[in-house]
Amino acid sequence: MSENAEAVAVAVLGLGEMGAALATTLLDAGHPVTVWNRSQDKAQPLIDKGARAAATPEAAVGAAEVVIVNVKGGAVATELLGAAASALRGRTVVDLTDGSSEQSRATGQLVTEYGADYLHGQIMTIAPAIGSPDAVVFYGGRRPVFDRNEALLEVLGGRPTHVSDDPGVAVLYGMAVHDIMWGLLNGFLHAAALLGDAGIRIDDFQQRAQPSLAALTSLFPMLANEIDRAEFAVPYGALEHHLPSLDDLIAESKARGIDAALPTYTRTLVAEALAAGHGHDSYARLVERFSRG
Structure with missing residues (x-):
């Protein structure tokens, strides 16, 4: 002391x-x-x-x-x-x-x-x-x-x-960090299972993909701003562009016998938003799906 x-x-x-x-x-x-x-x-x-x-x-x-x-x-x-x-x-x-x-x-x-x-x-x-x-x-x-x-x-x-x-806000802050953590970890582990089935070393992947992986958390301020303002229309990176990649990931997962529940759930969220006319909005629009009663 x-x-x-x-x-x-x-x-x-x-x-x-x-x-x-x-x-x-x-x-x-x-x-x-x-x-x-x-x-x-x-x-x-x-x-x-x-x-x-x-x-x-x-x-x-x-x-x-x-x-x-x-x-x-x-x-x-x-x-x-x-x-x-x-x-x-x-x-x-x-x-x-x-x-x-x-x-x-x-x-x-x-x-x-x-x-x-x-x-x-x-x-x-x-x-x-x-x-x-x-x-x-x-x-x-x-x-x-x-x-x-x-x-x-x-x-x-x-x-x-x-x-x-x-x-109570301190509790919600903690829950929010854990919520994000589990989502990121589950996504990484699903990707690791997919790569591992193809004989690819996970450590090699994470080193070579580090700039792309680090960029994910850099999106949080932009997403937070869009959600707080409830303004989701974007000129690029819109929801409609996510669906083909999700379909590819689901098909690849099923072909390799990898559990596809996680990407399939994500595809459901995106498809619902597209059906509701939000195809030109950012990914942040999906917050409304989680906010529904």
Whole structure:
């Protein structure tokens, strides 16, 4: 810890893979840490590093200024914070538990009623990267609460990012990144199966195709702008030009015995848009297909 940094007493509730990483990082940074977990044996490695173990969530909260919660599911987080309600007043809860946006708002409301401040954080990294300069965590909650705790949050990841006063927005940011991630990964794996069946090394492909692959994410600002403005007409790269390539990909996949469900679904989206008269619009027009009730 630097000479100008202030040691903050922190309680960490939940010592799974991520919770243990959070507690370890805080200890390494010189913060007093009290830990609690349903399975007490998970606390021992942290006790060996200097953490204090609490017998109950209430005892852990009572020993801290900031309470970090990282458990399995928003309902469990709410349960634990409810069990510690009498000790929460005047403290800050940083809820790093996965769940729905509605659940995070509900938990935040309860914590506020208990007299504590609330931030919800969505961790966008794996446990070993906690504390690294590149680790990103999205935070939702009142901006003054974030600002007051930003130095501590920087210990957990070098890029704490406040996205909204609404804690649910942080959850939606995290879900959106994962949503995009799964789409990209599934597309890559489908392509890898296709290339592999043809005897092509995937590593050779990704190296030679790197400029084209990198260009994909460079499209996001343009797509975002079109969606926000709801203006989709484009002079080039229109939807009508996607259909022949999709037909080729589906035919090649089927001929090689490769599962064609993913490109077939995409073809359905494009064909529906063409049938609705959007053939001269950009790919961003398909957002309306996902927005339908």
